[in-house]
Amino acid sequence: MLFTDTINMCAEVAGLLWTKGWAERNGGNLVVNITGEVDENIRRLPPLMKPTALDTKMEQIAGWYFYCKGSGCRMRDLARKPMDNGCIIRIGPDGDTYETIACKPIKPTSELPSHLAIHNNLAASGSTRKATLHTHPTELVALSHIAELCDTERMNETLWSMIPETRLFCPKGVGFLAYADPGSKELAEGTLRMIGQHDAVIWEKHGVIAVGDDMMDAFDTVDILNKAAQIRCAIPR
Numbered sequence: 001m002l003f004t005d006t007i008n009m010c011a012e013v014a015g016l017l018w019t020k021g022w023a024e025r026n027g028g029n030l031v032v033n034i035t036g037e038v039d040e041n042i043r044r045l046p047p048l049m050k051p052t053a054l055d056t057k058m059e060q061i062a063g064w065y066f067y068c069k070g071s072g073c074r075m076r077d078l079a080r081k082p083m084d085n086g087c088i089i090r091i092g093p094d095g096d097t098y099e100t101i102a103c104k105p106i107k108p109t110s111e112l113p114s115h116l117a118i119h120n121n122l123a124a125s126g127s128t129r130k131a132t133l134h135t136h137p138t139e140l141v142a143l144s145h146i147a148e149l150c151d152t153e154r155m156n157e158t159l160w161s162m163i164p165e166t167r168l169f170c171p172k173g174v175g176f177l178a179y180a181d182p183g184s185k186e187l188a189e190g191t192l193r194m195i196g197q198h199d200a201v202i203w204e205k206h207g208v209i210a211v212g213d214d215m216m217d218a219f220d221t222v223d224i225l226n227k228a229a230q231i232r233c234a235i236p237r
Ligand code: 2HA
Pocket: 026, 027, 028, 029, 072, 109, 110, 111, 134, 182, 183
């Protein structure tokens, strides 16, 4: 895949998230690994901003490249202008910093720690999966307000029982992570503990994060899970 195709796919997904109503204001984030697709011209680009320290050292992805939604940027704008509302970052040679190298001096998404923690783990396990997607799917978030569903087992029993496709396409189900502040190290560490065993992780009263081979694959996982949640919400009680 060409790196421009990868970014265009992020733009397409951003448009879908907005249409779905899962991306109010600057809600949600996406990060995709483009290391294998960048050419020498991109590798030679100088930083546009001074390097930012990462809270946790990410040795496995040292020197790697990612396209990320920009902090404070809107998905609906990224859908039209991906390079004005997102940026390319390079992880520093020791894995403890990152720098924006293109196209504008934009800082990446506030949930970068959660996303990079996953990418670092994917790299450690030799995975070829490239995309992480965080969004605010209304019905999945609604279910995370129902106390008796707020654990991994109960949430999966509920989602899997709604429509057969859920188990078919999300066989590992979701991990349920108790509330942690957006952008926090706690959220990143909790996500990392659960993502290996699950197709996605629900962040209580906030949203979901999913991993995919590419961004559309990650979107499909969230879409399948939220369809199950929609059906659950439509059942009169
Ligand atoms: O970047 O969704 O969780 C906006 C968010 C933070």
